[in-house]
Amino acid sequence: MDAVTVTALVVDRGRRRVLPGLSCRVPAGRVTGLLGPSGSGKTTLLRAVVGVQKVRSGTVTVLGEPAGSPGLRRRVGYVTQAPSVYADLTVRENARYFAALHGAGARQADAAVADVGLADAAGQLVADLSGGQRGRASLACALVGRPELLVLDEPTVGLDPVLRAELWARFHALATAGTTLIVSSHVMDEAGRCDRLLLLRDGELLADSTPEQLRADGRSDDLEQAFLTLVRAREEVGVSGQGRGHRSEERARSGAFRGSEQEARA
Ligand SMILES: Nc1ncnc2c1ncn2[C@@H]1O[C@H](COP(=O)(O)OP(=O)(O)OP(=O)(O)O)[C@@H](O)[C@H]1O
Numbered sequence: 001m002d003a004v005t006v007t008a009l010v011v012d013r014g015r016r017r018v019l020p021g022l023s024c025r026v027p028a029g030r031v032t033g034l035l036g037p038s039g040s041g042k043t044t045l046l047r048a049v050v051g052v053q054k055v056r057s058g059t060v061t062v063l064g065e066p067a068g069s070p071g072l073r074r075r076v077g078y079v080t081q082a083p084s085v086y087a088d089l090t091v092r093e094n095a096r097y098f099a100a101l102h103g104a105g106a107r108q109a110d111a112a113v114a115d116v117g118l119a120d121a122a123g124q125l126v127a128d129l130s131g132g133q134r135g136r137a138s139l140a141c142a143l144v145g146r147p148e149l150l151v152l153d154e155p156t157v158g159l160d161p162v163l164r165a166e167l168w169a170r171f172h173a174l175a176t177a178g179t180t181l182i183v184s185s186h187v188m189d190e191a192g193r194c195d196r197l198l199l200l201r202d203g204e205l206l207a208d209s210t211p212e213q214l215r216a217d218g219r220s221d222d223l224e225q226a227f228l229t230l231v232r233a234r235e236e237v238g239v240s241g242q243g244r245g246h247r248s249e250e251r252a253r254s255g256a257f258r259g260s261e262q263e264a265r266a
Pocket of ligand 1: 018037038
C-alpha cells in the first residue's frame with residue numbers, strides 16, 4: 001500500500017518551475033530516501049506532501065486524503081531543516097509541551113528525547129545546544145505525536161557517524177512498527193540506508209528504486225557512481241532535454257553528492 005501518491009505535480013517557486021510534473025509513490029511502513037543534489041527540489045516536494053506548498057497543478061494524496069487536509073494534521077509529522085523548537089525551554093520542556101498538544105503524556109515525551117539520544121541534555125535550554133542537538137530536539141518533538149507519516153528534511157546533517165547510525169536504526173525501528181518515513185538527503189552514502197530511493201534531479205524523478213537495484217542499474221557498488229551512470233544514460237537518450245542534464249551532471253560530479261556531510265554542508 002502507498003502512503004503517498006504524487007501525480008503530475010507542478011510547482012513554481014518565484015519565477016522558477018521547480019517541479020515540472022513529478023509523479024512518484026511512497027510505500028507505507030518503509031523508509032524512503034529522497035535523494036538529490038542541492039536545489040533539485042527535495043524540500044519543495046516534502047512541503048507539497050505536508051500540504052504547505054502552493055502547487056500549480058497535479059495531486060498529492062497522503063494517507064488517503066488530499067495533502068494538507070485538516071484530518072492529516074495529527075497523522076503527519078514534519079521536521080524542517082531549520083529546528084522548530086523553543087529556544088527558551090529545555091529539551092524536556094519542549095518535548096512535554098508538544099506531547100501535551102498531541103494528548104500524550106510526560107513519559108512519552110521523555111522516551112522521545114531518549115530515542116534521539118538527548119537524555120543527557122534533557123535539562124538543557126535549547127538555546128545552549130549545538131545545531132545537531134537542536135535538530136534532534138525537533139525530531140523528538142515530532143516523534144511524541146507518533147505520526148503515521150514522518151517527513152524528515154535532512155535530519156542527519158551535522159551529526160557524527162555514531163549518532164547518524166543510531167538515528168537510522170531508530171528510523172528503521174519506527175518503520176518496522178508501521179510508520180512511513182520520508183527522509184531527504186543530498187549525501188549519497190545515506191541512500192544505502194533506505195528501503196526505497198527516489199532520486200531527484202532538476203525537479204525530475206531520475207529513479208524510483210532500491211539501493212540494490214540502483215547499484216545494478218548503474219553497474220557500480222558505489223551509489224554515487226551508479227547515480228552518475230544513470231545521469232549519463234539519461235543524457236544519451238536525451239530524456240532531459242538539451243543542455244539541462246549536462247549542467248546537473250557537472251554539479252553532481254563537482255561534489256553535491258560527494259563526501260561527508262560536513263563537506264556538503266560547510
Ligand atoms: N521561496 C523561493 N522562491 C524562489 N525560489 C525558491 C524558493 N525556495 C526555493 N527556491 C528554489 O527552488 C529550487 C528547489 O529548492 P528546494 O529547497 O526544494 O531544493 P532542495 O533539493 O531541497 O535543496 P537543498 O538540498 O539545498 O535543501 C531551488 O532552485 C531554489 O533556489
